[in-house]
Amino acid sequence: MGLDQETFDAVDAFVGETLVEHDEALRGALEAAAAAGLPEIQVSPPQGKLLQMLARLQGARTILEFGTLGGYSTILLARALPAGGRLITLEANAEYAEVARGSIERAGLGEVVELRVGPALETLPALAEEGTGPFDLTFIDADKVNTPNYFAWALDHSRPGSLIVADNVVRGGSLAEAASADEATQAQRRLHEMLATEPRIAATTIQTVGSKGYDGFTIALVDAS
Numbered sequence: 001m002g003l004d005q006e007t008f009d010a011v012d013a014f015v016g017e018t019l020v021e022h023d024e025a026l027r028g029a030l031e032a033a034a035a036a037g038l039p040e041i042q043v044s045p046p047q048g049k050l051l052q053m054l055a056r057l058q059g060a061r062t063i064l065e066f067g068t069l070g071g072y073s074t075i076l077l078a079r080a081l082p083a084g085g086r087l088i089t090l091e092a093n094a095e096y097a098e099v100a101r102g103s104i105e106r107a108g109l110g111e112v113v114e115l116r117v118g119p120a121l122e123t124l125p126a127l128a129e130e131g132t133g134p135f136d137l138t139f140i141d142a143d144k145v146n147t148p149n150y151f152a153w154a155l156d157h158s159r160p161g162s163l164i165v166a167d168n169v170v171r172g173g174s175l176a177e178a179a180s181a182d183e184a185t186q187a188q189r190r191l192h193e194m195l196a197t198e199p200r201i202a203a204t205t206i207q208t209v210g211s212k213g214y215d216g217f218t219i220a221l222v223d224a225s
């Protein structure tokens, strides 16, 4: 065993089998996504469980998610909500959204989750106008070039104590490459520069290995807003 993908996969499989319970609805969501040909880029089961635990720790009653895909992370997060809690999830791809809607319904979360279809930058203004939020937890996991934009919006729609988590920030280590030609990487660097000068936020980034390779997430706690 060593620092290779095979080992990362084996450990995630072991942790998944021992610590991450998967009922019919979660299995069904993964199966429906695979059957419909969606890319298999959802959070890994151990990562999903962490998100769910963060939402519980947070006592989150309102959650905002950028990037629904087939609804796997959506279902995990929505299950952390207390009675009366609400989750809004934003998805650009109408076909993915249809698959997610079915899985969310089968999970019994149709009344808890609101899925809005369209590029998030186009669906956010209506959310703002409707006065949704503040969100206790925001999970940013959509198009990576827009992560800093989504972060700024989430911060404006947070309250002191809100948590904002952004996935896919480390990107195989390219986060450390100032001269990276990858726009998604440059966006994560801008996110960090923005956080560095943002007095309302305490933040850190944790590198991860696992079934999704070498990546990492940024986690930010809103101190005051």
Ligand code: SAH
Pocket: 041, 042, 043, 066, 067, 068, 069, 070, 071, 072, 073, 074, 090, 091, 092, 093, 096, 118, 119, 120, 121, 141, 142, 143
């Ligand atoms: N959170 C999901 C995975 C999301 S994958 C999970 O862990 O289960 C990223 C998703 O973001 C894809 O479904 C993609 O279609 C969506 N996406 C891409 N660009 C977007 C945009 N501009 N607005 C909203 N969603 C977008």
Ligand code: DHB
Pocket: 041, 042, 043, 141, 142, 167, 168, 212
């Ligand atoms: C991709 C998106 C993700 O959210 C992720 O966790 C991994 C990969 C992608 O678009 O390739």
Ligand code: MG
Pocket: 041, 042, 043, 141, 167, 168
């Ligand atoms: Mg992701």
